[in-house]
Amino acid sequence: MGTANSTTSASRSKNKLHTKSIQDRILEVIVYVSMILVTVLTLYPFLNVLAISLNDSVDTVRGGITIWPREFTLKNYDLIFTYKGLITGFQNSVLRTVIGTVLGLLSGSMLAFVLARNDFGGRRWISMFLAITMYVSGGMIPGFILMKDLHLINTFAVYVLPGLVSAFNIFVIRSFIDGLPYALQESAKLDGANDFVIYWRVILPLCKPALATVALFLAVGQWNSWFDTYLFNGSNETLTTLQYELMKILQSTTTSATNSQDASNMAERMAQVSPESVKMAITIIVTVPILIVYPFLQKYFVKGMTLGAVKS
C-alpha cells in the first residue's frame, strides 16, 4: 500500500495485480460469489419449473427433478389444450394486451406531447392533476362501485378502460419529448402543419425509444393482471384471462393440500387437481411470451425508468 502511494497511476495500472491489497481481493471474491448466487437463486426456480413441465407427469410424483427432465415428454403441453378455460383465457389475454397497449400508447403519447409544450396554457394544471393520482386513489371498493355504476362489470372494456391514462407513463414519454429539439416542431409549423399533424408525423416517429419502454410496461401490466378478472368478471367464463385461469389452477393445490382432512370432498378435489407437471407447463406458457420480449427492450426500459424517476 505504501509503495502504491508513491508510484504514478500509469505504472500502477501496469502492475495492477501486484498492488492489489488483500482486502481488495477478498472483496473481489465476495463480489463474484454473490453474483453467482444471485444468478442461481433467480434462474433455478424457472429451470426447475421448465424441467418439471417437460417431465412425465407420473414420474414427477417421485420427486427429485432439478433442472433436467428425467423422462422427457411433451404430453403435458398437449394436455393443456384440453382445458377449455385456458384457450378462452389465452385469447382474452392476447386481446387485452394488444388493445390496452395500443390505446395506452396513443393516449399517453398524446397527453405527453401536449404537456411537453411550454407555450400551452393548461400545462401546469394538467400536470398537477395527473401527478396527484400517483399518490391518492379512491381504493378498491369505491372503484368497484364506479365500475358497477358505469355498467362495466362483466364486460371486456373493464380490462382496458380504467388503466388507460397512467401518470407515470406520461411523465416518461414527456421527459423524452423534452429532450427533442423544439426547432423540429417550429419548422413543421411553418410548413403549415397543425399541432395534431406535428404530433403524429414529427414527434411520434421520434419517440420510439420512450414508446418502447411504455409499451413494455403496459403490455406486461395487461398480460400479468388477474385481479380485475377476479373482481369484475370472475363468474363470466367467456371473459376469463390466462393469469386468472392459472391462479385458479395453482390455488387448487393449496386448498386441496390444506383441506385434505376434509374427507367428504376428497374425491371431488382429487379430480379437480391437475398433475404437477401440467401445472408447470401452464406456468411456462403464461411466462414465456414476456421472457422472450424483455431482454430486447432492456436498453429502452433502463433509460425510461431512470427518466421517469427523475421527473416524478
Place this chain on the structure above:
Amino acid sequence: MSKRILEKESVYKKVSPIRKGKWKEWHNQRYLYYMSIPFVLWVFVFQYFPLWGWTMAFQKYRPGLGFFEQKWVGLEHFRTLFQDDHFYQVLRNTLAMSFMGLVAGFVVPVIFALILNEVRIGVMKRFVQTVSYLPHFVSWVVAAGIVTKMLSTDGGVVNSILLGLNLVDQPIPFMSQGHWFWYIVTSADIWKETGWNAIIYLAAISSIGPELYEAARVDGASRLKQMWHITLPGIRPTIIVLLIMSIGHLLGNGFEKQFLLGNHMVIDYSEVLDLYALNYGLSMGRYSFGTAINIFNSVISLFLLFAANGIFKRVTKESIM
C-alpha cells in the same frame, strides 16, 4: 417572407393579451386542447370519481339508490372498525409486512447495485443484470406458484437442502405455519423486485465522476473504502427520494402477494387491510364498511408520506415536495 415570420411569432410567442386576447391564444392552441381534454375527463372519471365514493363511508350505502336518497350515519362505520379486535390484527399484519418490505426493498437493491458495480467483467455484469430483471416481469400468480413450489414439504428445494445438510429432521411446512408468512412475503418480494429496483441506483452510480475514484486510488483508498466514501454518498440523494416515495406507498403496496401466498391456515398473519376490505366489505356487500377501511388506509399513507418528507427535509435538507 415577412408574413411567415409574423405568422410564426403569433403562434409561438405568448400573444399579448391586450392586442389579441385570450381567444386568439385559445384558437391557436385548439388542437392541444382537443388532444388533452378528453383524457383529463377520463382521469377525472376513473381516478377522481372514486374519491367522491368516499362519501359512502359516512352513509348506510345501498346500491341502486341515488346519492340524496342514501341514509347518512356519520362516523358509525369508523366506530365499528375501531371496536373490531380483528381490525387490530389486520393492522398489525399490514404494518409488519409493509415495514419489512420497506427495509428490505430499499436496503437489498442498494447493496446489490453496489456489488454489481464492482464487477469488472462487462459480459458478466450485463448477464447478471438481465437475469436479475427476469422475476419482475413475471406475474405474482406465477411468482407465488414458484415460491410455493420451492418451499413445499414434498420435494421443495429449500426443504431438500435443509434435510441434506441435516439442519432439520422433518421438512418444515413453511406455507401452513403462520409465523413464517411475513418472512416468506418479504423474501418473495426481494426475489422478485431487487434487480428492478436496482436500475435507478445503478444509473445514479454511473453518473458519479470517474475522477473521484481516480483521486481516491491515488490516495491509496481500497475498493471497499471507495464504495463507502464515494459510491454510497454519490447515490444518497437518489436513495432518499426513493425512500420517501416508498414510505408514501407503504400501506398501498398491494395485497396480491398476501392473497396468492396466503391460505386459511395462515390467515391470522396474512390478512392485510385491503384483503380485510375485500373479505369483510365487498364480499359481504358491506360497501360502506369496506370504504371506511380504504379511507383509513389512504389517510395513513398520506400522513406517512408527509411525515417522512418533513423529517427528511429537516434532517438532510432533501425532499420531494
